[in-house]
Amino acid sequence: MSQTLLETAGLTVRFGGHVAVDAVSCAFRAGELTAIVGPNGAGKTTYFNLISGQIAASSGTVTLAGQDISRLSVAARCERGLGRAFQLTNLFPNLTVLENVRLVIQGRRGRGFSLFSMASAEFELTDAALVVLERVRLDRLRDHKVAELSHGNQRKLEVAMLIALEPKVYMFDEPTAGMSVDEAPVVLDLIAELKRDSDATILLVEHKMDVIRTLADRIVVLHNGALAADGPPAEVMASDIVQEAYMGRELEDV
Numbered sequence: 001m002s003q004t005l006l007e008t009a010g011l012t013v014r015f016g017g018h019v020a021v022d023a024v025s026c027a028f029r030a031g032e033l034t035a036i037v038g039p040n041g042a043g044k045t046t047y048f049n050l051i052s053g054q055i056a057a058s059s060g061t062v063t064l065a066g067q068d069i070s071r072l073s074v075a076a077r078c079e080r081g082l083g084r085a086f087q088l089t090n091l092f093p094n095l096t097v098l099e100n101v102r103l104v105i106q107g108r109r110g111r112g113f114s115l116f117s118m119a120s121a122e123f124e125l126t127d128a129a130l131v132v133l134e135r136v137r138l139d140r141l142r143d144h145k146v147a148e149l150s151h152g153n154q155r156k157l158e159v160a161m162l163i164a165l166e167p168k169v170y171m172f173d174e175p176t177a178g179m180s181v182d183e184a185p186v187v188l189d190l191i192a193e194l195k196r197d198s199d200a201t202i203l204l205v206e207h208k209m210d211v212i213r214t215l216a217d218r219i220v221v222l223h224n225g226a227l228a229a230d231g232p233p234a235e236v237m238a239s240d241i242v243q244e245a246y247m248g249r250e251l252e253d254v
């Protein structure tokens, strides 16, 4: 079995008297896609926020590749390989689609271009960005400003930017939310491709059962902020807690 890449231990956050994430200990392995499920308000997004550093934990730790990253900023966690597709907040609306992806690749490679190689570096950056845009089928919109794109295309661009970042851990929070039936498969195919072709650790918050069935190697269930079940999809879906609490309502309804 692959080694653990990301781990949370006793991860907890309280908002006033409310424990939104309650001592969640969970290890995520390289090459594994874990779906994180649970009813509205179960703490899924808050758990993501704690892992990526958007909010600080009240207690507990987050470890990436054996190093405690609990006190690092969002940017420092990202540099170490934690990549998260945000709800459109990391897009530059007034730049073009191509410029947005180029910025990510440029940031990843650092500023190591010499003056003499500047021109070829520019071409190389554009080529690398176009390869990523082709994967999400946004290459024909390369020169459009992001603000002009449909919601679905903005979300696809978000996935493209995450892929361009080449993180070790991919975190997707309902990646197809708000997408049309034509748009969603492109993103789901990409996630399936990432899973097949890389050794990445993928965390997916998802409500749609068909998506979970197709993609997940494992399901983690959060309930009232705490870990309620964790295991292979068939086992977790058949478990009493999921059958009673979620299968009949929350997940199936969506």
Ligand SMILES: Nc1ncnc2c1ncn2[C@@H]1O[C@H](COP(=O)(O)OP(=O)(O)OP(=O)(O)O)[C@@H](O)[C@H]1O
Residues within 6 Å of the ligand: 015, 020, 038, 039, 040, 041, 042, 043, 044, 045, 046, 047
């Ligand atoms: N900044 C905050 N301040 C106070 N309470 C918060 C804050 N963020 C989240 N909460 C509360 O923590 C709980 C968990 O919320 P969270 O958004 O993580 O749930 P979720 O499982 O992602 O739900 P959904 O499926 O609806 O997105 C909720 O009760 C929510 O109201």
